[in-house]
Amino acid sequence: MKRITIVLLVTIMGGFIVSCPDEKTPNHSHNWGDWEVTIPPACVEKGEEKRACGGCGEIQRRDVAVNTSAHKWGVAIPATCTEDGNSTGDCELCGRPASDATIPATGHNYDNWTEISAPTVTVDGEEESICTHDSSHISKRTLYATGTLGLVYTLIDNDRAYSISSRGTVTSGEVYIPVFYRPDTDSDYLPVRRISYVNPNTDAGVFSNQTEITGINFLTPSNITNIGAATFLNCSGLTKIKIPARLISVGGNAFAYSNIIFDVTENNIFSVIDGGKGLVRNNTELVSYPTATDSIILPIGLTSIGYGAFMRCKNLVNITLPAGITIIGNEAFRECNNLVNISLPEELTSIEVMAFYACYSLTEISLPTGLNEISGWAFMGCTSLEEITLPVGLTTIRNWAFNGCTSLISVTFMGTITEANFNSNVPFPGDLRDKYLAEGGGIGTYTREAESDTWTKISQ
Numbered sequence: 001m002k003r004i005t006i007v008l009l010v011t012i013m014g015g016f017i018v019s020c021p022d023e024k025t026p027n028h029s030h031n032w033g034d035w036e037v038t039i040p041p042a043c044v045e046k047g048e049e050k051r052a053c054g055g056c057g058e059i060q061r062r063d064v065a066v067n068t069s070a071h072k073w074g075v076a077i078p079a080t081c082t083e084d085g086n087s088t089g090d091c092e093l094c095g096r097p098a099s100d101a102t103i104p105a106t107g108h109n110y111d112n113w114t115e116i117s118a119p120t121v122t123v124d125g126e127e128e129s130i131c132t133h134d135s136s137h138i139s140k141r142t143l144y145a146t147g148t149l150g151l152v153y154t155l156i157d158n159d160r161a162y163s164i165s166s167r168g169t170v171t172s173g174e175v176y177i178p179v180f181y182r183p184d185t186d187s188d189y190l191p192v193r194r195i196s197y198v199n200p201n202t203d204a205g206v207f208s209n210q211t212e213i214t215g216i217n218f219l220t221p222s223n224i225t226n227i228g229a230a231t232f233l234n235c236s237g238l239t240k241i242k243i244p245a246r247l248i249s250v251g252g253n254a255f256a257y258s259n260i261i262f263d264v265t266e267n268n269i270f271s272v273i274d275g276g277k278g279l280v281r282n283n284t285e286l287v288s289y290p291t292a293t294d295s296i297i298l299p300i301g302l303t304s305i306g307y308g309a310f311m312r313c314k315n316l317v318n319i320t321l322p323a324g325i326t327i328i329g330n331e332a333f334r335e336c337n338n339l340v341n342i343s344l345p346e347e348l349t350s351i352e353v354m355a356f357y358a359c360y361s362l363t364e365i366s367l368p369t370g371l372n373e374i375s376g377w378a379f380m381g382c383t384s385l386e387e388i389t390l391p392v393g394l395t396t397i398r399n400w401a402f403n404g405c406t407s408l409i410s411v412t413f414m415g416t417i418t419e420a421n422f423n424s425n426v427p428f429p430g431d432l433r434d435k436y437l438a439e440g441g442g443i444g445t446y447t448r449e450a451e452s453d454t455w456t457k458i459s460q
């Protein structure tokens with residue numbers, strides 16, 4: 001054992017100080033040169049350096065410690081259309097990502113579009129483009145069905161949508177309302193959201209009075225949210241309409257004086273009654289009932305009769321409004337020439353402008369005690385109405401409310417209407433307003449001879 005130890009010691013020491021084995025340089029002391037790196041250290045691997053003896057040429061080697069910042073970066077990763085690249089790859093030794101030198105994705109570049117199929121009035125077309133960065137990238141986009149050509153569009157909603165603002169040259173046949181519109185191929189497609197109310201002074205809606213229009217079709221999925229007032233007024237050729245899925249609001253008289261039956265299967269806000277004859281919004285507002293005939297009893301749950309809901313329903317004879325209705329809207333029963341009887345609920349508070357205008361056959365109407373306002377022209381031209389009792393709660397009578405009621409010969413006031421709320425623009429034929437407001441007037445019954453302008457108070 002002792003011998004082995006000595007041999008090992010000699011072997012280890014020998015290289016350093018003992019002697020040079022070369023016979024030509026016996027017994028010299030080594031003359032070491034400088035250390036020089038032979039294998040540089042890396043992030044996870046140590047390196048090596050060496051030095052040589054100038055006398056005997058002997059070489060010594062030793063490790064160089066790991067250098068944690070000496071990574072061996074991989075090859076660069078080019079950016080693509082959709083993925084970022086990098087100026088180097090990850091470190092091949094330790095895997096450290098070379099995140100400092102990201103090259104952003106280039107994005108596709110679709111410059112030239114080629115039509116594959118042209119859109120028609122009712123069917124979408126398609127176009128495609130090849131990415132100039134990578135010809136394996138092909139993009140397709142829809143060329144939206146045009147809808148009926150000839151309609152006029154106006155930008156709305158801060159130039160983010162279109163409204164159909166005029167029928168333009170469209171006056172007959174089946175009409176198709178597009179989902180999107182663009183005026184030319186350089187413009188973006190924008191949703192068609194509204195059909196405008198064109199001219200408030202003439203009751204002209206976009207398609208009003210176009211009796212030769214036979215159908216209105218909203219291409220799906222329609223973006224229409226609003227149908228303006230009077231849009232389809234007097235479109236007598238229209239027999240059905242599928243309410244578009246996103247429709248929220250309908251302007252007054254939009255479907256009035258038509259023959260429309262409603263289909264609401266795509267919409268959550270609107271529902272129908274009487275097999276589609278009546279259109280209801282939010283389960284409470286009777287929007288339209290243009291085909292009403294004979295005798296009708298409306299369902300419980302409604303709270304208002306919408307603007308023009310029964311306008312010019314010439315074959316409506318009797319109607320019962322359910323408990324809970326508080327408002328009869330503008331023109332609701334206007335020109336219902338054959339309406340003889342209407343039963344009003346106790347909850348009714350307001351009869352709005354022209355609600356019963358020119359209901360020539362209305363002979364009798366019982367106004368509920370809670371009614372507080374009769375608006376302008378409300379019963380104007382009801383030429384068969386002979387007597388009326390104005391309930392105790394009634395506080396306001398507006399312009400021309402009973403003007404033109406040529407047969408009206410008996411009016412009973414149950415309550416007090418102040419001069420300010422008893423409009424001076426001929427609310428009754430003759431001098432009834434003056435007599436009511438004069439000393440000795442007020443609550444009571446007033447009569448006149450037929451066609452006389454002079455009224456006489458006959459009882460308190």
Ligand SMILES: [Zn+2]
Pocket residue numbers: 020028029030031053054055056057058
């Ligand atoms: Zn030496």
Ligand SMILES: [Zn+2]
Pocket residue numbers: 043044070071072091092093094095096
């Ligand atoms: Zn590394």
Ligand SMILES: [Zn+2]
Pocket residue numbers: 081107108109131132133134137
């Ligand atoms: Zn691309």
